[in-house]
Amino acid sequence: DETGPHAAALARLDAKTTLIIDLLGQWLAERDGSPASQPLSWSRCGARLDHGEPAKPGDCGILSLQPAFWLPIRLELPVEVIASQPDHDRHRLWLRWLGMSDPVRNSLERLVFRLHRRAIARRQRNPSI
Incomplete structure (x- = not known):
């Protein structure tokens, strides 16, 4: 439920997870090169x-x-x-x-x-x- 009592906390957690994945992806792309x-x-x-x-x-x-x-x-x-x-x-x-x-x-x-x-x-x- 996107309007429930924990919606804001879940949105923050999702944003943090997305940031971590983006940073890890950028690091791996720099390390391994891109096609x-x-x-x-x-x-x-x-x-x-x-x-x-x-x-x-x-x-x-x-x-x-x-x-x-x-x-x-x-x-x-x-x-x-x-x-x-x-x-x-x-x-x-x-x-x-x-x-x-x-x-x-x-x-x-x-x-x-x-x-x-x-x-x-x-x-x-x-x-x-």
């Missing part, structure tokens, strides 16, 4: 990315992504190609998440929202980004 980044648009429903190899609708696979450089954990998500379009030497792929339970989908939606809000805040602080 090369690739542009990706994603949502609670799926993702769109440019890929070097063609794929056809119905193809399935695993999308491995690291949502933020400071987050040392890679997400391995099962996907299905729902559309593909050649784009110069790349192929634009639209992917749909497979076999994702509602709690996982809701967690992913919260993560995407949080990253989106951070990107907006970063642009507001530094409009040249």
